[in-house]
Amino acid sequence: MPSRLLSSDAAVLLAERVRGDVLGPDHPGYDAARRVWNGMVDRRPLAITRCADAHDVAAAVRFAVEHDLPLAVRGGGHNVAGTAVCDDGVVVDLSPMRDVRLDTARGTVHVAGGATWGDVDAVTAPQGLAAPGGVVSETGVTGLALSGGVSHQRRRDGMTIDNLVSAQVVLADGRQVRASADEHPELFWALRGGGGNFGVVVALELRVHPLGPEVFALNVAYPVADARRVLRGWRDLVAGAPDELTTAGLIWSLPDVEALPAALRGAPYVGVAGLWAGDPDDGERVTRALRRLAEPLVDLSGVVPYAELQRSLDPYFPAGRRYYWKALYLSTLADDAVELTVGRSEQRPSADTLVIIRHCGGAISRVGAGETAFGDRSSEWMLSIDATWSAPEDDDENIAWTRAFWDAASPWSTGQTYFNFPGLLEDGEAEVRSSYGAGLDRLARVKAAYDPDNRFRLNQNIVPAEGLSRVP
Numbered sequence: 001m002p003s004r005l006l007s008s009d010a011a012v013l014l015a016e017r018v019r020g021d022v023l024g025p026d027h028p029g030y031d032a033a034r035r036v037w038n039g040m041v042d043r044r045p046l047a048i049t050r051c052a053d054a055h056d057v058a059a060a061v062r063f064a065v066e067h068d069l070p071l072a073v074r075g076g077g078h079n080v081a082g083t084a085v086c087d088d089g090v091v092v093d094l095s096p097m098r099d100v101r102l103d104t105a106r107g108t109v110h111v112a113g114g115a116t117w118g119d120v121d122a123v124t125a126p127q128g129l130a131a132p133g134g135v136v137s138e139t140g141v142t143g144l145a146l147s148g149g150v151s152h153q154r155r156r157d158g159m160t161i162d163n164l165v166s167a168q169v170v171l172a173d174g175r176q177v178r179a180s181a182d183e184h185p186e187l188f189w190a191l192r193g194g195g196g197n198f199g200v201v202v203a204l205e206l207r208v209h210p211l212g213p214e215v216f217a218l219n220v221a222y223p224v225a226d227a228r229r230v231l232r233g234w235r236d237l238v239a240g241a242p243d244e245l246t247t248a249g250l251i252w253s254l255p256d257v258e259a260l261p262a263a264l265r266g267a268p269y270v271g272v273a274g275l276w277a278g279d280p281d282d283g284e285r286v287t288r289a290l291r292r293l294a295e296p297l298v299d300l301s302g303v304v305p306y307a308e309l310q311r312s313l314d315p316y317f318p319a320g321r322r323y324y325w326k327a328l329y330l331s332t333l334a335d336d337a338v339e340l341t342v343g344r345s346e347q348r349p350s351a352d353t354l355v356i357i358r359h360c361g362g363a364i365s366r367v368g369a370g371e372t373a374f375g376d377r378s379s380e381w382m383l384s385i386d387a388t389w390s391a392p393e394d395d396d397e398n399i400a401w402t403r404a405f406w407d408a409a410s411p412w413s414t415g416q417t418y419f420n421f422p423g424l425l426e427d428g429e430a431e432v433r434s435s436y437g438a439g440l441d442r443l444a445r446v447k448a449a450y451d452p453d454n455r456f457r458l459n460q461n462i463v464p465a466e467g468l469s470r471v472p
Helices: 004-015 030-034 054-066 117-127 141-146 185-191 224-238 280-286 306-311 335-345 362-366 392-412 428-450
Strands: 021-023 047-050 071-074 090-093 100-103 108-112 164-170 176-180 200-207 214-223 245-253 268-276 302-305 322-330 354-359 381-389 413-422
Touching: 004 021, 004 047, 004 054, 030 047, 047 054, 054 071, 054 090, 054 164, 054 200, 100 117, 108 117, 117 141, 117 306, 141 200, 164 185, 176 185, 185 428, 214 224, 214 280, 214 306, 224 245, 224 268, 224 335, 245 335, 268 280, 280 302, 302 306, 322 392, 335 354, 335 392, 381 392, 381 413, 392 413, 413 428
Parallel strands: 047 090, 071 090
Antiparallel strands: 021 047, 100 108, 108 200, 164 176, 164 200, 214 268, 214 302, 245 268, 245 354, 322 381, 322 413, 354 381
16 A cells, blocks of 8 residues: 555656656546546546656656556556556556657558557548558557457458557566567567556557558448348358458447437347448448348448548447446357347347457468467457446446356357456456466566566456566
């Protein structure tokens, strides 16, 4: 526990070391700054350091270590588990660090640690380029990238971590290092799937790919009564699909918007959504069968600006709502797995909850299990249970429903969790062990070399291996 003096003076003491603003509990902006996207999370740090640059990050990390304080790292603040803020500790807030620079000669984009995917798209999309990343533009780049990153174009271009060229990292002792295939290669391996276990990533360099500025987006809604037929038909049609076609089957509720007929607003539906990452003119033909799986309620498919597609989900996942999401990879999407998905979805406590099965494979599956810390890539299907609701009194019901669904899906699970949607990390140790499998020992050795005292532990935590020395 921090001392009484430090509890009252932490922000003042830390402010003497950094250029950026430091907000303590008495600061008028403190309550706004400590809020994160998930409204379930309500934590009170001693100090929030709004870092101006990597030197501020290093100073804040050293301060937390010197005083043995919990240390949280905030990029976009959008993670489901809410680990971007902590009680009685220091928050290293990267949100002022949002510079994005396109390097066309290298075919990469340089992204500061606090940037969102919207920041990146604003620079890359006008050039007909994209870095594969989040599907909600307000999501922070770095947090999503470190645990995988599954984009609209994932089957063609791989996960975000597969496109990481280099990372600038502030370590627990305050040193700054560059991790790449040639520099600190073990750290580079670990960053690609190992989450925020190894330091504060203050900048990324990501590979970009030709895409857009306009793309063909698939977005068709069918009656929920046809859910079994639609999901089975979707599964069969995308088997062996070209890498350019990335899709998902989902059960959700139509939005209450004027663009829809009044009878459809708020209605539950089964949908097929996705992106054709090829010539937009070919999109209608390639997706035609997916838009005829049953009689549609509405078909909104068509050519749209890529940046618009990236923003299209933002209104449905606003900051301040209550979120409890869990995702697992399936070994098969057999008929009984479809039946489970539909049956459980019919019992959603909240109409705002999304149940989505993402088709993976393609370029994702061609990365070997040992090439990145993410591990096994063999699963073609990721089931994500995205419970979303508004009232605190509904917390228990929604969390219990999600966990029961998760448990019921375990017979079809590969044992691997997608750690960008980890619930609230309540089963962290078991899920870390199951998900990383044979790579966990190597991750523990990297952890011991770069964070031997486990200062970066507010995550899907990897415990440092014992008896190993830190990196010189």
